[in-house]
Amino acid sequence: MNKLFVFFFLTVLATSSVTAQIPRTISYQGLLTDAQGIIIPDGAHSITLKFYEDINSNVPIYGETQNIQVSKGIFNVNIGSVNPIPVNIKFDRTYFLGVSIDFSAELSPRTSFTSSPYSLHSETSKIAESLTPGATGVVTSINSTQGNISLLGAGGTTVNQQGNTITISSIGGGGQGIQGVQNADGILNIQNGNGPIATIGINTNGVLEENCLVFRSGRWQAANKSKYNFDSDIFQETVTQPFLGNHFISLKTNGVNENYIPKFRNGKWQFLPPLEIIAGSGINLSTVTPGPDKITISAVDNSTSNEIQTLSFNSGSKLLSISQGNTVDLSSLGGSGSSWTISGNNIYNSNSGNVGIGLSAAPQGKLQVEGSIVVSNSGQRFNIAPRANGQIAFEANGVSGDNTFVIDDGNDKSVNIGTDAPVSGFKLNVVGKAKFKDGVFFGNTEGFTDGGTGVIRVNSSVRPDVSGQRDLGSATAEFKDLHLSGRVYFGTTESLSDGGTNTISLNSSLRPDVSNSRDLGTSTHEFKDLHLSGNVFFGSVETLSEGGSNTIKSNSTIRPDVNNSRDLGTSAQRWRDVWCSRNAFNGSDIRMKKEIQPLQMGLNVINKLNAYSYKWKEESMDDGFRHFGIMAQDLKEIVPELVREANDDHKTMSVNYTGLIPILLNAVKEQQQQINEMKSVTSLLKDLTPEEIAKLKAFLKM
Numbered sequence: 127m128n129k130l131f132v133f134f135f136l137t138v139l140a141t142s143s144v145t146a147q148i149p150r151t152i153s154y155q156g157l158l159t160d161a162q163g164i165i166i167p168d169g170a171h172s173i174t175l176k177f178y179e180d181i182n183s184n185v186p187i188y189g190e191t192q193n194i195q196v197s198k199g200i201f202n203v204n205i206g207s208v209n210p211i212p213v214n215i216k217f218d219r220t221y222f223l224g225v226s227i228d229f230s231a232e233l234s235p236r237t238s239f240t241s242s243p244y245s246l247h248s249e250t251s252k253i254a255e256s257l258t259p260g261a262t263g264v265v266t267s268i269n270s271t272q273g274n275i276s277l278l279g280a281g282g283t284t285v286n287q288q289g290n291t292i293t294i295s296s297i298g299g300g301g302q303g304i305q306g307v308q309n310a311d312g313i314l315n316i317q318n319g320n321g322p323i324a325t326i327g328i329n330t331n332g333v334l335e336e337n338c339l340v341f342r343s344g345r346w347q348a349a350n351k352s353k354y355n356f357d358s359d360i361f362q363e364t365v366t367q368p369f370l371g372n373h374f375i376s377l378k379t380n381g382v383n384e385n386y387i388p389k390f391r392n393g394k395w396q397f398l399p400p401l402e403i404i405a406g407s408g409i410n411l412s413t414v415t416p417g418p419d420k421i422t423i424s425a426v427d428n429s430t431s432n433e434i435q436t437l438s439f440n441s442g443s444k445l446l447s448i449s450q451g452n453t454v455d456l457s458s459l460g461g462s463g464s465s466w467t468i469s470g471n472n473i474y475n476s477n478s479g480n481v482g483i484g485l486s487a488a489p490q491g492k493l494q495v496e497g498s499i500v501v502s503n504s505g506q507r508f509n510i511a512p513r514a515n516g517q518i519a520f521e522a523n524g525v526s527g528d529n530t531f532v533i534d535d536g537n538d539k540s541v542n543i544g545t546d547a548p549v550s551g552f553k554l555n556v557v558g559k560a561k562f563k564d565g566v567f568f569g570n571t572e573g574f575t576d577g578g579t580g581v582i583r584v585n586s587s588v589r590p591d592v593s594g595q596r597d598l599g600s601a602t603a604e605f606k607d608l609h610l611s612g613r614v615y616f617g618t619t620e621s622l623s624d625g626g627t628n629t630i631s632l633n634s635s636l637r638p639d640v641s642n643s644r645d646l647g648t649s650t651h652e653f654k655d656l657h658l659s660g661n662v663f664f665g666s667v668e669t670l671s672e673g674g675s676n677t678i679k680s681n682s683t684i685r686p687d688v689n690n691s692r693d694l695g696t697s698a699q700r701w702r703d704v705w706c707s708r709n710a711f712n713g714s715d716i717r718m719k720k721e722i723q724p725l726q727m728g729l730n731v732i733n734k735l736n737a738y739s740y741k742w743k744e745e746s747m748d749d750g751f752r753h754f755g756i757m758a759q760d761l762k763e764i765v766p767e768l769v770r771e772a773n774d775d776h777k778t779m780s781v782n783y784t785g786l787i788p789i790l791l792n793a794v795k796e797q798q799q800q801i802n803e804m805k806s807v808t809s810l811l812k813d814l815t816p817e818e819i820a821k822l823k824a825f826l827k828m
Contacts, residue, residue: 150213151206152239155825157199157810158227163803165199165810174232175205176224177215181236186224188215198818199810313339313346360388360395519546697772697780702747712784727765728792734764756781765789 154175158166173194176186190209194201205211215221222236268275277292279285286293307324309316315329328339329348337348364374377388378397386397403423412422440447467474482489484496498511509521520531532542540548544557567573577583590596599605613621616634625631638644647653661669664682673679686692690713695701704710716722735756742748758779762769768785772778814822 150211151204152211153202154205155200155202158196158201159199159803159806163799163806165806166196168195168197170194171196171201171228173201173203174226174229175203176232177211178222178224178236179219181222181238183222187221188212198813311345311347313348357395360397517546517548697770698774698778700780725788725792727789728796731764731789732793735760755783 158171160166171194172191174191175189177188178186188209188211190205192203192208194203217239221239223239224232224236226232277285277294279294284295286295306320307316307326309329313329315327315331317325333348339346340349341347342349358378360378361375362378362380364376382397383399385400387400388395389398391398405423409423467476480489480492480494482494482496485494498509501508501510507523510518511521512518516534518533531544532546532548534540534542534548540553540555542548542555542557543560545555549555563576565573565575572586573584575583575585598608611624613623615621620634621632623631623633646656659672661671663669668682669680671679671681737754737756739752739754741752758769758781761781762779765785768782770780770782772780811819
């Protein structure tokens with residue numbers, strides 16, 4: 127049973143001498159009501175009272191249960207009358223009283239005792255005015271000195287007290303000199319630091335081999351060698367004085383092969399063999415040993431034929447000779463001995479006949495070659511090769527195919543560039559790109575010419591050879607822009623044309639080719655505005671249409687596509703007014719919620735809030751009326767959960783007024799409870815007799 131108590135404490139203290147026995151009881155009186163503040167009916171009840179040393183402790187130091195009679199809500203009890211209060215509860219500190227009625231839960235919070243019960247501590251007063259005659263076990267003076275006496279030690283003498291025992295000790299040597307040796311940083315190892323003989327050494331516990339004593343980070347410590355790292359594959363460390371921390375770093379010698387040198391390879395430094403030079407045929411290598419790293423490279427003249435040769439021509443014998451001894455006889459080339467003429471680096475023949483190479487009959491022109499002619503320069507060559515099928519091919523680097531220029535003397539009489547395979551029906555066949563400087567013409571005047579950078583100009587109309595079967599571009603090779611000054615026709619009359627700046631004029635209805643499968647714009651390429659004088663249909667009958675100035679009219683219900691995932695407006699783009707004829711429902715199903723806890727806010731929040739009347743600053747917001755509400759900044763300091771900041775430059779705040787309803791509900795309940803309590807007290811006072819009122823007044827004056 128949950129009860130609310132208003133307690134009045136009354137303590138009774140009997141006066142007597144120090145040696146008299148003081149009653150160890152406490153008189154306790156209170157008013158008993160129910161949870162609504164209504165005084166409970168007269169009758170018998172049980173009360174359990176417990177003492178605690180802490181307001182939140184679970185272990186009482188004293189407790190008892192008594193039967194009480196309640197009259198007009200008032201009860202009286204003497205704590206300690208059933209179970210005496212132990213003498214070890216001296217009331218020399220703060221104690222807390224816990225109360226429960228009819229074995230119900232203990233009331234909260236517990237009540238601390240006032241000063242009156244602490245007069246019980248007089249039983250054990252620390253200072254007595256007199257002693258009982260004949261008292262024993264009492265020292266009245268020491269060396270004729272009475273009263274409080276303090277024992278102090280000087281020099282090496284110390285005074286220690288433990289319970290009733292006082293120990294006085296002294297260190298030899300008259301208390302002079304060092305009394306103890308200690309080490310604060312762990313460097314020293316001290317044995318028997320309090321004497322009389324102390325042993326001091328450097329601490330070895332936890333010290334690693336080869337550690338040295340260094341002053342680092344503001345203190346002496348045993349450090350792990352040096353504070354630097356090095357590549358152990360290249361360098362080595364030499365320790366000369368470990369204790370003083372002398373370390374030297376040098377290039378590594380242990381495990382390194384003779385003549386190896388440091389090289390950076392595979393992402394790290396390592397010792398590798400030096401560069402090795404091997405003499406080939408006709409090459410001499412010589413070195414200086416010992417001496418600097420010097421290598422001499424020279425050629426070996428093993429053959430007299432490996433000499434520079436000279437070319438000469440004997441005009442008399444018509445022999446072309448080299449200094450080595452080989453000759454070429456040119457006398458058979460025709461003409462008399464004087465037909466060949468040498469002029470500088472040139473040699474020519476004045477014979478006016480024809481020259482044939484590889485022929486079995488007389489040549490038919492000034493020069494006739496049976497086979498290919500090779501023209502070369504700086505390693506690049508060009509083959510001119512006649513073919514049996516009536517073609518002559520010009521092959522770059524002697525390779526047929528893409529590197530070929532072919533003149534076909536067969537049926538088509540064609541020229542082929544970049545291919546050696548003529549295509550029937552074409553006079554010019556080009557595989558690859560063709561560049562024309564002044565244009566390409568079809569007929570007398572119709573043609574394509576250069577129209578500037580990235581532009582081809584056509585001087586005539588372009589039409590397909592077959593109507594309705596040709597495309598301009600393809601799905602994988604599209605034109606970028608199509609500039610027109612007239613119309614684009616679809617069929618006989620339906621067209622698109624220029625409708626003015628940034629406008630296309632359409633003279634017919636526009637519909638998709640497949641229902642429910644086409645979009646107007648895309649998610650990345652959107653139209654700016656869509657101007658309509660009729661309706662926008664969604665489905666068969668659902669529409670949006672003009673509803674007047676700045677108004678859109680809908681003939682159907684508007685709902686989100688996903689439950690609990692869409693908002694009407696945002697924190698930065700808010701609707702001004704929401705008009706409805708019935709209700710605005712908020713989801714509140716318990717199955718939608720988690721972490722449900724009782725709300726502890728009520729009057730404690732409402733009493734801190736201030737209500738205001740105001741008008742809106744913005745002209746678009748001002749409707750001519752005054753409005754009522756609270757300031758979001760005030761509410762944020764008290765209940766920040768009910769305030770939201772917009773994602774704009776000003777972080778404009780908004781208030782969840784619906785969220786204030788539960789707080790107001792709690793506040794009303796708290797206020798009603800206070801009203802009921804006041805009614806209960808008023809009812810109690812009305813029922814009291816004049817004598818009871820007088821006792822109550824006297825009680826309140828105590």
